[in-house]
Amino acid sequence: MAHAGTLDIRGLNKQYEVRGEALPVLQDIHLTIEPGAFVSIVGSSGCGKSTLLRLVIGLEGDYQGEILLNGQRIAGTSLDRGIVFQEHRLFPWLTVEKNVALGLLNSTLTEGQQRATVREHIELVGLSGFEKAYPHQLSGGMSQRVAIARALVNRPDILLLDEPFGALDAMTRAHLQQELLRIWQQEGITMILVTHDVEEAVFLGDQVVVMEPRPGRIRRVVPVGLQHPRERTSHAFTAVKDSVLREFSGHPAADLAEPPLKRGEQLPPAAQWQFAV
Amino acid sequence: MSSTNVFQRVPRHLRGWVLPAAILLVWWAAVAGGWSTSPLLVSPAAVWQRGVTQVASGELWVALSASLWRMGWGFAIGAAAGLAVGALLGWSRWAERLVGPSFHTLKQISLFAWIPMLSMWFGLGDASKVAFVAMAAFFPVVLNTFEGLRSVPREYLEVARVYEFSVAQTLARVVAPAAAPSLFTGIQLSLIYAWLATLGAEYLLASGKGLGNTLIDGREHFWMDLVLFGVVVIGLVGFALNWLLAAAERRLLAWRDRTVAKY
Numbered sequence: 001m002a003h004a005g006t007l008d009i010r011g012l013n014k015q016y017e018v019r020g021e022a023l024p025v026l027q028d029i030h031l032t033i034e035p036g037a038f039v040s041i042v043g044s045s046g047c048g049k050s051t052l053l054r055l056v057i058g059l060e061g062d063y064q065g066e067i068l069l070n071g072q073r074i075a076g077t078s079l080d081r082g083i084v085f086q087e088h089r090l091f092p093w094l095t096v097e098k099n100v101a102l103g104l105l106n107s108t109l110t111e112g113q114q115r116a117t118v119r120e121h122i123e124l125v126g127l128s129g130f131e132k133a134y135p136h137q138l139s140g141g142m143s144q145r146v147a148i149a150r151a152l153v154n155r156p157d158i159l160l161l162d163e164p165f166g167a168l169d170a171m172t173r174a175h176l177q178q179e180l181l182r183i184w185q186q187e188g189i190t191m192i193l194v195t196h197d198v199e200e201a202v203f204l205g206d207q208v209v210v211m212e213p214r215p216g217r218i219r220r221v222v223p224v225g226l227q228h229p230r231e232r233t234s235h236a237f238t239a240v241k242d243s244v245l246r247e248f249s250g251h252p253a254a255d256l257a258e259p260p261l262k263r264g265e266q267l268p269p270a271a272q273w274q275f276a277v
Numbered sequence: 278m279s280s281t282n283v284f285q286r287v288p289r290h291l292r293g294w295v296l297p298a299a300i301l302l303v304w305w306a307a308v309a310g311g312w313s314t315s316p317l318l319v320s321p322a323a324v325w326q327r328g329v330t331q332v333a334s335g336e337l338w339v340a341l342s343a344s345l346w347r348m349g350w351g352f353a354i355g356a357a358a359g360l361a362v363g364a365l366l367g368w369s370r371w372a373e374r375l376v377g378p379s380f381h382t383l384k385q386i387s388l389f390a391w392i393p394m395l396s397m398w399f400g401l402g403d404a405s406k407v408a409f410v411a412m413a414a415f416f417p418v419v420l421n422t423f424e425g426l427r428s429v430p431r432e433y434l435e436v437a438r439v440y441e442f443s444v445a446q447t448l449a450r451v452v453a454p455a456a457a458p459s460l461f462t463g464i465q466l467s468l469i470y471a472w473l474a475t476l477g478a479e480y481l482l483a484s485g486k487g488l489g490n491t492l493i494d495g496r497e498h499f500w501m502d503l504v505l506f507g508v509v510v511i512g513l514v515g516f517a518l519n520w521l522l523a524a525a526e527r528r529l530l531a532w533r534d535r536t537v538a539k540y
Contacts, residue, residue: 059435077439089436093454093532102450106441134532154440 004035004189005069005080005157007056012065014051024215025051029065031209031218033192035157038184040205041194042244048216049194053160056192057083069157079106082151086163088143090135096122096146097131103153121149124183141172148183158190165200177203181228202241203230210247220247319501324509327502336491341510344475344487347403351410352471356464359415363422363463367456373423384416388474392481403485406478413474414467421463425456458530465522472515488514 012029015022026048033039043049054060056067058077067074069081090099100121104114122128125145135143144164151159161180165173177200184191184204195201201208208222222244230237287295301321307313308320331337365372366380391412392405399405429452437447453460479489488511495503 057439059438077441079441083439085432085435087432089432091433091436091451091454093457093530103440105446105450106443136532 003155003157006035006071007031007033007158007190007192008066008068008071009052009056010066010068012052012055012063012067014048014055014060014063026055026063027215027217029216029218031221033158033190035190036188037206038191038193038204039207039209040201041192041209041211042196042198042201043211043216044196044213044248046216047211047213049211050162051216052211053083053162053192053194056158057081057160079154080157081160082154082156082158083160083162084144084147084151084164086166088135088140088147090143090146090150092135095132095134096127096138099135099146100150100153103150107154117153117155121153122146124152124186125149126179139172140168141176144168144176145179148180152183152187152189156189158192161191161193163195164193166195166197173197173200180204185228198241198244199232202237202244203232208240208244210244212248222247316499317501319505323502324505327500327506328509331491331503331506337510339486340488340491341514343485344479344489345514347406347410347478347487348471348475351407351474352414352468354407355411355414355471356418356467358411359418359463359467360422360460362415363419364426366419367423367426380419384420388413389477389481392478396482401482401484405482406475409478409482410471410474413477414471417466417470418463421459421466422456425459425463426452428459429455458533461526461530465526468518468522469515472518476511 009029009031012026013024014026015024017023029052031039041049041052051060055063056074058074058081061076074081090096091102094102097118101114101118104117107114109117119128119131122131125148127142127145127149130138130142135146138146147164164180165176168176180191180193181204193201193204198208202224205224208224210219210222211217212219222240224240226236226240284292284295305321308318312318328337362376362380366376367373388409392409395405395408399408433451433455434447437451442450475487476489476492479485479487480493483490483493488507491507491510492504495501495507
């Protein structure tokens with residue numbers, strides 16, 4: 001656990017310029033993530049959860065407030081912070097091995113150490129034997145495993161995951177969630193997972209940060225408080241999942257894209273009737 | 278048995294030869310059967326005989342090497358300049374705004390329209406011809422290099438930033454390989470254009486030796502067999518260039534094998 005990082009986000013605001021007008025994307029985000037924690041961030045599209053991750057990795061700049069990793073203000077990208085994107089983003093002209101090794105292009109390790117760490121990380125994600133394969137020869141799930149290996153090869157303090165399993169089929173997704181859990185436990189680093197899949201968020205996270213859109217804000221942080229391994233069908237699991245879903249609009253099945261109505265807000269009579277539960 | 282069945286009995290890899298073989302056969306039959314007495318109709322054997330003399334006397338070698346030399350220099354100069362200009366336009370939006378419109382206007386001018394100007398500048402010798410070939414080779418490389426650089430996915434560049442690649446590392450490890458298929462298309466077109474332009478230059482700036490001059494010789498002396506022999510050699514050179522490029526592409530861009538990856 002030597003290299004798990006503490007992430008501290010204080011009073012973060014971010015806006016985009018759209019046709020000369022400021023469009024707030026993130027508003028007053030406060031979030032502290034303990035070293036070695038696994039935090040899930042859920043929210044509908046447009047709630048700024050991906051932007052938040054891009055700010056933490058350093059691909060976006062120009063924000064107000066503070067983002068601190070181990071007390072240091074982040075500036076630009078750094079090998080201390082790793083990321084896995086929704087698309088694997090492997091380079092199609094390189095083999096698995098070379099794709100992973102490219103993560104070490106600017107590392108201070110000797111050549112021998114680099115080879116060893118590449119081998120270890122390919123093993124970590126369960127792809128030994130596929131070192132010489134090209135990305136087009138791999139399935140979506142395997143490609144995402146390689147992307148995880150590449151993201152971890154520098155032994156970052158914190159790993160960010162931006163909907164990493166969003167494009168995978170349900171079976172592969174469930175399997176990779178297990179794998180990610182194992183890797184998190186084995187590596188002991190801090191992980192932040194952005195997802196729109198509430199079950200995934202609850203299955204993996206120590207906490208689930210629920211965000212709401214327009215502008216992106218944190219609505220609530222739901223502690224999960226369940227021991228691993230978690231049983232998805234258990235009563236306790238379902239209860240946490242429901243409490244997260246309720247945050248979206250008060251209805252587990254409601255359209256996640258709509259901002260929740262404020263209590264006491266005047267509703268048209270028909271709407272009152274429809275939503276009376 | 279129907280003719281379709283005969284065709285289908287030819288092994289697949291030889292089917293491409295059926296049409297040329299048939300044409301050769303009809304040609305041979307036309308001559309042997311005396312279908313025409315026109316001096317335009319020479320026998321395949323006469324063309325072959327002309328080929329043998331051309332090779333034996335060394336004339337073919339002189340003409341071929343002169344043509345290839347012009348093509349080689351023109352291509353090298355044109356493609357190198359094309360790479361530089363294409364890279365500049367692809368890399369810098371500022372350069373694109375400054376140079377882009379002029380470039381797109383110039384490329385609309387038919388290449389052959391430059392010949393009178395080139396011959397006034399450089400005379401009828403090799404300098405004019407090489408300059409013309411270089412111009413022909415230049416444009417496809419610029420366009421494809423530009424396209425290639427502009428189509429490098431932003432996602433790849435972000436990966437480069439995440440792993441803190443320097444500008445040089447990003448260029449060598451991400452931009453160049455990502456743009457390689459497009460660059461290669463540019464080079465391929467450029468080489469073929471260079472070969473076409475070589476013949477055009479030799480024919481229109483008639484002086485010295487070269488395959489184009491061989492054709493002119495044939496026409497002026499009304500040696501149909503020489504003209505046809507020249508055409509065959511020119512076709513074979515084009516064929517060889519294509520084959521070489523295809524082999525190089527298979528080797529260099531093996532990763533593109535069948536699938537173009539999503540990212």
